[in-house]
Amino acid sequence: METEKLIIRPIEIYDFDDICEYGCDEETGKYMIYWPKTKEEIYEFINKCVDTMNSEKAECYEYVMQLKGRTKVIGNISLVIKDTETEIGWISNKEYWNNGYMSEAVNALIDYAFSTFNINKIIATCTEKNIASYKVMEKCNMKRILFESNHKSMKNGFEIIYNKLTYCIEK
Ligand SMILES: CC(C)(COP(=O)(O)OP(=O)(O)OC[C@H]1O[C@@H](n2cnc3c(N)ncnc32)[C@H](O)[C@@H]1OP(=O)(O)O)[C@@H](O)C(=O)NCCC(=O)NCCS
Numbered sequence: 001m002e003t004e005k006l007i008i009r010p011i012e013i014y015d016f017d018d019i020c021e022y023g024c025d026e027e028t029g030k031y032m033i034y035w036p037k038t039k040e041e042i043y044e045f046i047n048k049c050v051d052t053m054n055s056e057k058a059e060c061y062e063y064v065m066q067l068k069g070r071t072k073v074i075g076n077i078s079l080v081i082k083d084t085e086t087e088i089g090w091i092s093n094k095e096y097w098n099n100g101y102m103s104e105a106v107n108a109l110i111d112y113a114f115s116t117f118n119i120n121k122i123i124a125t126c127t128e129k130n131i132a133s134y135k136v137m138e139k140c141n142m143k144r145i146l147f148e149s150n151h152k153s154m155k156n157g158f159e160i161i162y163n164k165l166t167y168c169i170e171k
Contacts, residue, residue, distance in 0.1 A: 001108055001109075001112060002068070003104050003105065003107075003108045004104065005067060005068055005100075005101065005104060006065045006066065006067060006068060006101060006104055006105055006108075007065070007066045007067075007068055008063050008064070008065050008077070008105055008108060008109065009063065009064060009066075010050075010053055010061070010062070010063055010064075011046055011049050011050065011053075011062040011063065011064050011076060012046075012050065012064075013046050013047065013050060015046065015064050015073045015076075016042065016043060016046060018064075018072050018073035018074070018093075019042055019046065019064070019073060019076060020039050020042055021093055022074075022075070022091065022092060022093040022094065023035060023036060023037050023042045023091065024036050024037065024038065024039060024042070025094065027094065028091060028093075028094055029091070031126065031127050031129060031130040031133070032091065033153055033154075033155050033160075035091055046062075049061075049062040059080060059081045059082070060078065060079070060080050060081075061078065061079040061080075061081075062076055062077070062078050062079075063076065063077045063078075063079075063105075063109060064076045064077075065077070065092070065101065065102075065105045067096075067101075074092055074093045074095075074096045074101065075090065075091060075092025075093060075096070075101065075102060075105065076090070076091060076092075077089070077090045077102075077105055077106060077109055078090070079109065079113055079117075081117055081119060084118065084119050084120050084121065085119060085120075085121045085122075085123065086113055086117065086119045086121070086122045086123070087122075087123050087124065087125070088106065088109065088110070088113070088122050088123070088124050089124065090102055090105075090106060090133070090136065097132065098132070100139075102136050103135075103136050103139040103140060106136055106140045107139075107140045110122055110140055110169060114171045119171070120170060120171045121168060121169070121170050121171070122142070122168070122169050123145075123166060123167065123168045124137050124142060124166075124167045124168075125164055125165060125166045125167070126164075126165055127162040127163060127164060127165070128147075128162070128163035128164075128165055129162070129163075134165055134167065137167040138167075140169065141169055142167035142168060142169045143167060143168055143169070144165060144166070144167050145166055145167065145168045146164075146165070146166035147163065147164075147165060147166075148163065148164040148166075149163050150162075150163065151163065151164035
């Protein structure tokens with residue numbers, strides 16, 4: 001898939017080094033439940049994504065983004081399909097933040113998901129503290145539908161409590 005500035009394609013095992021650059025970074029993953037990861041976890045994660053996406057009834061899809069004309073992967077975006085609803089999530093390399101790249105990629109993937117899968121709703125969630133993430137949601141025309149104060153979740157075996165925002169876009 002091609003946008004103005006980006007190439008977006010399914011994740012591959014050769015993306016490992018580029019994904020480790022941001023995927024292992026504490027600051028980048030501080031508002032995320034499943035990131036940061038160790039290099040071993042990233043290797044396992046990519047392999048699992050590739051296997052899952054190749055299976056007939058795939059429900060999880062992981063895409064990476066590259067700047068046009070460059071091979072380096074600067075971020076990844078997931079789609080997790082449950083019945084007619086999909087949850088979308090994202091992470092990118094902090095060297096490239098605030099250039100509009102993630103919004104451009106997510107906008108394109110939302111269109112792609114609605115036209116490819118049998119879904120009618122895409123949701124995204126984040127903590128209230130993650131301004132950059134909910135800005136991406138808003139720039140992609142997603143609407144805030146839920147605010148849950150003191151939402152409880154588990155991260156690496158520890159309970160975390162945060163104000164959770166849920167955004168949604170319908171077909
Ligand atoms: C969230 C993330 C993917 C955004 O990527 P990005 O390429 O910088 O996103 P964009 O540039 O398309 O949009 C970010 C917007 O947030 C704005 N923004 C960022 N930090 C901000 C802040 N502290 N206050 C106000 N606005 C802020 C940017 O200015 C930009 O808006 P603009 O284009 O209107 O100026 C990136 O910050 C990231 O990887 N964060 C860590 C991982 C993460 O938290 N993922 C989401 C988990 S729910």
